[in-house]
Amino acid sequence: MSRKKKEEKILAFNSLMEQYVHFGLPTDRIDANTQFTIHNLKDIHDKLPYTSLTYRANFYSFVFVKNGSGKYTTDAHTFPTEPGTIYFTNPGHYKSFEWHTLEEVYLITLSESFLKENVHPNIFQEFSFLLAETVHPKTLKPEIFSEFEQLYLQILKEYFSNSPYKNRMIGNLFVVVLLKIKEYFWEDYNPIYEGNRSSQIVKNFKRTLEQHYRDLMSGKADKPFRVQDYADAQNLHANYLSNVIKSKTGKPIGTWITDKTIAEAKSLLQNTDVPIKEISYQLGFTESTHFSNYFKKHTDLTPVLYRKQANA
Structure with missing residues (x-):
């Protein structure tokens, strides 16, 4: 038997709110009225180390590790997380994660419908890597990571604003995030073949x-x-x-x-x-x-x- 009592079946969540409620984690940083979330995981996990159950997330997750350590598993692949790491996981995969230290680690989650409505209507044509089976993490140099940091902190600011254009501004900022990911994760990718x-x-x-x-x-x-x-x-x-x-x-x-x-x-x-x-x-x-x-x-x-x- 594993360290934690196993569930009768694999857990599946359609939103981060569902996931946190089931895991008994705080949800006060999550806006239940939108299919987009962003927060510092330090505000969620007050007791470390933390090891999650295995679950299936039916939404996208993007993680920006400025200062933290642990590991995550997607399907049969396990990767370490360390300062400067950026990774994302696609909907439908089995996932679990561990955090050993947490100082500044931002998590962004969003649904496919949010992507299409607020980021790009033809999202998978413009950013075909979002369909990749398993995406390996990337550990970036501090000066490159800071480019992402400026973007996700601006997204965080808009997320907690009361602007009627909040989702559109988040969507436009997130386009830049995706373009940066495309630039630094897929440096050898030839866009000619996308169509x-x-x-x-x-x-x-x-x-x-x-x-x-x-x-x-x-x-x-x-x-x-x-x-x-x-x-x-x-x-x-x-x-x-x-x-x-x-x-x-x-x-x-x-x-x-x-x-x-x-x-x-x-x-x-x-x-x-x-x-x-x-x-x-x-x-x-x-x-x-x-x-x-x-x-x-x-x-x-x-x-x-x-x-x-x-x-x-």
Whole structure:
């Protein structure tokens, strides 16, 4: 058993307010009337170290670590946080975090709808990196980090203002944040390809993949999509979609689906006490034996043994 009693199922939150209420953290710094938040985490965590439960956040998070230390996990990837670190996580992923020290660490969260309404209506065309599967953090030099600091502190000022144009001003300032991220995180990124038809197909496939597994976990869907289903979602021939995904990502579409299924299974096995039979049904397997064979084929471990080892 892990250090904290595991939940019966993975927690999922549609807003930071929901998350903080469930975790018993203060919410007085959060405006419940908007889908945007910003605050210094030092004002939230008065007792350190702090270790969160594993959860799924259905919103974007951007973290600016001027002075603090800890680590965070998104899906199966764990990264350290240290002074000068900037990172962001996308909706739908399993997350957890630890804070060992906190002095000045600002967190910004916002929904996809806030992005489209107040930042850019074609947000994923202008800032395609927001669809990236897992984004590695970046530790910047102090003089570069200060450029972000000026921006998030100005956003903080607007967030607590009473201006009727508050969201629009926040949106415009956040455009600059995204452009800075694009500049410093994707220095070698070629914007010529952002409008490429094949690139759009890959982005749409990734979005559909993420959404479908969210639907499976929430019970809105009861069977996994086949390649044909992903092709139908974009009105494409299945072979054409498969060729585009392989050529643009270097990974066959079947591998994308398998990797996502295994990642979801691992997180449920490690972070919940949900019976293996129920996990198999959640992931669309009609028989738990089929799930066990599938899992062992791709991990060399049975679900039972994986759960034992993960909790050792």
